[in-house]
Amino acid sequence: MTKANSPTPLYHRVYAVMRERIVNGYYPDNVPVPSEAELSDSFGVSRITIRKAMEMLSAEGLITRMRGRGTFVTDRAQQSALNRAVVSNINGLFSYLNTVGQSTRLKVISLDRGEAPPRICAQMGIAPTTELIRSVRLRELDKRPYSLSMAYLLPEIGAGLTRQDLASTNMIDLVQREGAVVEQVEQVLTATLADEDAAELLQVPIGAPLMRVNRFFFDDKMVPFYAAEILYCADRYEYRVSLKREQGRDFHLDGSQPG
Structure with missing residues (x-):
């Protein structure tokens, strides 16, 4: 085989x-x-x-x-509710995250303060030495690991979070409870491989394929205040996007606008 x-x-x-x-x-x-x-x-x-x-x-x-x-x-x-299409607006994303929260169980791995990986700092537009609130949580679905999520928050948003909060509530609900206003979310999906830590927590071999989802949350002043990095087991996660034609906005190869 x-x-x-x-x-x-x-x-x-x-x-x-x-x-x-x-x-x-x-x-x-x-x-x-x-x-x-x-x-x-x-x-x-x-x-x-x-x-x-x-x-x-x-x-x-x-x-x-x-x-x-x-x-x-x-x-x-x-017919898994976690594999349904996600529409391209914030309400659709929040609805999806709520469904995931209701369908899975959270386990808090860590909550501390420190630096974020350089790629996260670059996306948030902050210095690599900036101190952030960091958390690591594991989600389980049907008693098996489903995803591993790392969160990086500005101290003014995440300083009040506790392990008890993280064990029972979606992060997006927690940051809004702390007064954050989510105006925009940018999301990037990439393929990656499990390192030693991810492999142990997700119960997969080292080097196993994973789907990595990075989300960056911006406030009403378009300042990023929260970055999430989620690793999904490749055989347990599917992401779908529904694309619809916008009436009267057909694309023409010659660059002309629809009449």
């Missing part, structure tokens, strides 16, 4: 491939997925390995085993 010296167990590699197939609609929901024997031949692994992978998928609620009928993909596998 893959290199024999891979640090990832065989059953977990089978699970990852099967999960990717399921969430992408590879298997119809009204047709049983291949049997353990068929999957064993397909992946070139033992049936015990396939069985462990299928048990993980079943525990996650992605498949249902029916005695005498076979194994089927569940409805929830392709």
Whole structure:
């Protein structure tokens, strides 16, 4: 299937491939997925390995085993509320963050003061030595790591935050409670790899692919006061954007405006 010296167990590699197939609609929901024997031949692994992978998928609620009928993909596998389209306005983003908050569980890793990474300082337009309020939190979905988030806030916004606040409330709600007005949000999505710390917290191998989302929040004077960096497990996160045609604003290759 893959290199024999891979640090990832065989059953977990089978699970990852099967999960990717399921969430992408590879298997119809009204047709049983291949049997353990068929999957064993397909992946070139033992049936015990396939069985462990299928048990993980079943525990996650992605498949249902029916005695005498076979194994089927569940409805929830392709209808996760966390994978819905995000519209390009602040209210849409806040609604999405609220959905994530209601669907996941927070674990506070740290809360302290110190410098942010240089790339964060550059985006916020502050000196690399600027002292910021820093927090690290882990989100869990279905009792498994879903995302790892790092927050960097100006002291006038984040000084009053406590670990108790961070364990129960979305950061965007906390900063607005502290009096911040969110006028604009800039968001950047990139692919990255798990370092030692991220790998341990997200329970993935070092070097595993991750999706990195950076969000920068600006106040009513267009001054950035809060930067968020979120790492998502690549097999558990999907980001969608819905693009709509603006009536009367069709694009023309010759540069002319619509008549």
